Amino acid sequence: MSETATQANPGLQRDELVQWVRVTLVQRLKLRIKPExxxxxxxxxxxxxxxxxxxxxxxxxxxxxxxxxPVADDDVPGFGSVGLIADFIINKQxxxxx
Amino acid sequence: xxxxxxxxxxxxxxxxxxxxxxxxxxxxxxxxxKNTLFxxxxxxxxxxxxxxxxxxxxxxxxxxxxxTAVKEAVDQANLPLPLPALEVCVASLHGNVDVWxxxxxxxxxxxxxxxxxxxxxxxxxxxxxxxxxxxxxxTASGLATGRCLDYLRSGVASVGIVAATEGMTPFLLExxxxxxxxxxxxxxxxxxxxxxLVLGEGAGVLVLETLEHAExxxxxxxxxxxxxxxxxxxxxxxxxxxxxxRGASRALTEAMRDAGLSGLPDSINTxxxxxxxxxxxxxxxxxxxxxxxxxxxxxxxxxxxxxxxFGAAGALELVCSVLxxxxxxxxxxxxxxxxxxxxxxxxxxxxxxxxxRQDTIISMNSAFGGTNSAVVLRRLSP
Amino acid sequence: xxxxxxxxxxxxDAPENxxxxxxxxxxxxxxxxxxxxxxxxLVGVGRILKAVGNxxxxxxxxxxxxxxxxxSDFGSLCSYESFFNGLTRxxxxxxxxxxxxxxxxxxxxxxxxELHGPTLTVSGEAExxxxxxRVAQMLLAAGRCDKVIVGCWHAPSATxxxxxxxxTAQLLLLLLEQSNGERRSxxxxxxxxxxxGGRDGRTCVEVLNEWVAGHRQQFEAPIRMAS
Numbered sequence: 001m002s003e004t005a006t007q008a009n010p011g012l013q014r015d016e017l018v019q020w021v022r023v024t025l026v027q028r029l030k031l032r033i034k035p036e037x038x039x040x041x042x043x044x045x046x047x048x049x050x051x052x053x054x055x056x057x058x059x060x061x062x063x064x065x066x067x068x069x070p071v072a073d074d075d076v077p078g079f080g081s082v083g084l085i086a087d088f089i090i091n092k093q094x095x096x097x098x
Numbered sequence: 099x100x101x102x103x104x105x106x107x108x109x110x111x112x113x114x115x116x117x118x119x120x121x122x123x124x125x126x127x128x129x130x131x132k133n134t135l136f137x138x139x140x141x142x143x144x145x146x147x148x149x150x151x152x153x154x155x156x157x158x159x160x161x162x163x164x165x166t167a168v169k170e171a172v173d174q175a176n177l178p179l180p181l182p183a184l185e186v187c188v189a190s191l192h193g194n195v196d197v198w199x200x201x202x203x204x205x206x207x208x209x210x211x212x213x214x215x216x217x218x219x220x221x222x223x224x225x226x227x228x229x230x231x232x233x234x235x236x237t238a239s240g241l242a243t244g245r246c247l248d249y250l251r252s253g254v255a256s257v258g259i260v261a262a263t264e265g266m267t268p269f270l271l272e273x274x275x276x277x278x279x280x281x282x283x284x285x286x287x288x289x290x291x292x293x294x295l296v297l298g299e300g301a302g303v304l305v306l307e308t309l310e311h312a313e314x315x316x317x318x319x320x321x322x323x324x325x326x327x328x329x330x331x332x333x334x335x336x337x338x339x340x341x342x343x344r345g346a347s348r349a350l351t352e353a354m355r356d357a358g359l360s361g362l363p364d365s366i367n368t369x370x371x372x373x374x375x376x377x378x379x380x381x382x383x384x385x386x387x388x389x390x391x392x393x394x395x396x397x398x399x400x401x402x403x404x405x406x407x408f409g410a411a412g413a414l415e416l417v418c419s420v421l422x423x424x425x426x427x428x429x430x431x432x433x434x435x436x437x438x439x440x441x442x443x444x445x446x447x448x449x450x451x452x453x454x455r456q457d458t459i460i461s462m463n464s465a466f467g468g469t470n471s472a473v474v475l476r477r478l479s480p
Numbered sequence: 481x482x483x484x485x486x487x488x489x490x491x492x493d494a495p496e497n498x499x500x501x502x503x504x505x506x507x508x509x510x511x512x513x514x515x516x517x518x519x520x521x522l523v524g525v526g527r528i529l530k531a532v533g534n535x536x537x538x539x540x541x542x543x544x545x546x547x548x549x550x551x552s553d554f555g556s557l558c559s560y561e562s563f564f565n566g567l568t569r570x571x572x573x574x575x576x577x578x579x580x581x582x583x584x585x586x587x588x589x590x591x592x593x594e595l596h597g598p599t600l601t602v603s604g605e606a607e608x609x610x611x612x613x614r615v616a617q618m619l620l621a622a623g624r625c626d627k628v629i630v631g632c633w634h635a636p637s638a639t640x641x642x643x644x645x646x647x648t649a650q651l652l653l654l655l656l657e658q659s660n661g662e663r664r665s666x667x668x669x670x671x672x673x674x675x676x677g678g679r680d681g682r683t684c685v686e687v688l689n690e691w692v693a694g695h696r697q698q699f700e701a702p703i704r705m706a707s
Contacts, residue, residue, distance in 0.1 A: 029575065030513050054337055057278055057574040065571050073278055139570050193603065199564060207642065213553065213603045230611055233582045233603040241600060245615065248622040253666030273563065276572035332594035336578055336587055348544065348596060467587025469599060
């Protein structure tokens with residue numbers, strides 16, 4: 001998903017964001033699965049996909065550079081699933097627009 | 099075969115030389131301040147322990163630092179040059195990465211090479227020499243010290259140099275910023291409110307000799323390098339230590355056995371980086387090895403004074419430990435205000451330094467990837 | 481020379497074939513993030529263990545007595561390049577930075593095999609493999625370990641391409657062991673590996689391979705350090 005697309009459509013639909021998170025996880029973290037294999041609700045850290053803190057920071061950087069949303073250290077524990085991350089982005093975009 | 103330290107050299111955020119380091123650490127100062135070396139990718143300039151006034155013609159800081167520190171150490175040791183044989187153990191995390199980065203931008207091959215650290219120094223010092231460069235992250239110079247100790251004990255050479263160096267580069271700083279592991283202000287080892295690392299740069303050099311060789315030429319040893327230990331955690335994460343401290347315990351135990359040390363040391367110079375995980379792990383490891391008696395051993399960390407100098411950390415912290423032994427003084431952990439109660443009752447030195455004679459000191463380091471080193475220093479004369 | 485040479489593993493292959501071998505031979509679901517250097521090292525060590533048996537798999541004390549010494553002249557450069565490329569776009573990516581260390585392959589091996597003994601990474605120029613062997617020999621001679629897997633690797637990167645080096649992934653590992661032998665009170669320089677030559681366009685693996693071929697026979701009379 002290009003920067004131009006997200007800037008032109010700041011209120012991206014949730015399912016598009018969910019897809020962006022899935023694709024980003026696979027590409028940035030080099031997961032050997034297909035994006036569509038990542039269930040929206042599967043646990044990402046600790047169990048489930050068993051990602052770790054470095055993966056979390058990598059994801060944070062991706063969100064910051066794609067959407068221009070700063071991700072604080074306190075936000076990172078909330079990245080429990082693909083769905084929760086998509087909701088985080090939506091909420092941040094909504095507060096920025098408000 | 100006993101091995102002793104006969105010369106030391108240092109470069110730190112306090113400037114060039116062991117004296118500058120000593121004045122800083124024992125003068126209760128910190129060389130950590132806002133980065134003015136280069137612009138950062140975002141946010142405020144980070145607190146960093148760096149040298150100002152490095153000559154502008156210097157292309158690689160790590161190579162530059164190792165040269166000045168080796169010269170200082172060799173001069174202090176007053177070695178009879180050229181030596182017939184010399185064992186050199188170099189340590190660094192990223193070597194000449196600043197040159198590598200510049201070459202990538204400029205499109206030309208850089209010089210010196212990534213791992214060419216002080217390369218032309220050694221032929222000036224000895225007819226026959228061997229150089230090993232250790233790059234096991236933050237335990238590199240603890241390990242280099244241990245390797246040099248073994249080489250000298252084995253008889254392949256009577257003189258060795260441990261030369262550890264690290265330059266402050268955007269590569270290093272942006273990397274740790276991306277890992278969100280930097281403290282907001284200075285690092286606060288063992289403090290209840292500690293929040294991360296502070297980066298530093300510099301070089302630490304030790305000239306080592308067999309005691310026999312030193313005595314034969316009338317050199318005055320500064321301290322004995324009595325033993326060392328090294329281990330791996332073998333646990334599941336690149337960036338976090340084994341919370342049970344088993345790897346660090348093994349390194350400590352091996353170092354003490356190697357040194358013939360059966361009781362408590364007189365002080366411990368910890369890795370003490372100021373991160374939640376490292377500091378807790380070290381305390382767990384100390385308790386594993388020494389039991390509750392470790393509560394009687396003064397504990398310090400130099401990192402609030404000179405930052406985390408990565409490849410140079412072990413060597414610089416050993417230099418500080420030799421100074422501690424010479425001064426009969428354990429330096430205070432500069433930024434410690436409220437020891438974390440979760441770490442248990444330990445004798446952290448803070449507020450003011452502890453005037454105390456130390457006959458044995460243990461210096462510890464741990465690294466990304468789960469390696470751990472421990473070095474035992476011993477006073478030579480009563 | 482110090483050490484009994486028990487076995488060797490030598491890999492020279494296209495990087496994509498190493499990835500295929502990694503997927504087939506290394507059963508580590510969490511290892512997906514590893515850089516090419518680490519994947520190459522895991523394949524290589526896996527093969528040497530397959531040849532000699534799992535020397536890491538023994539009980540606690542024995543596991544502590546196995547060491548690992550790996551060297552490279554351009555270690556983990558892919559990760560360095562990846563992180564640096566991000567920096568030029570003003571994006572500092574934590575994952576490539578975590579692996580931008582020459583010690584990443586030994587760290588990966590340490591984690592995967594749960595190693596407890598000495599695990600060292602040696603850096604340098606074309607001689608780095610021989611340098612690693614010398615370090616390994618000293619570990620044996622000083623009684624720091626009883627067995628050591630030692631060698632060097634070459635993972636192609638933009639930096640190695642610019643240096644005109646081979647674009648194959650290469651690795652050479654030796655398994656050296658402590659041998660019961662005559663005790664001596666001191667080592668002579670000839671007891672430890674030595675090499676002084678020019679690079680001549682060779683990778684560190686090609687240099688080590690040539691050195692091993694020329695010195696293999698000298699491993700047969702191991703000497704142990706007197707304590």
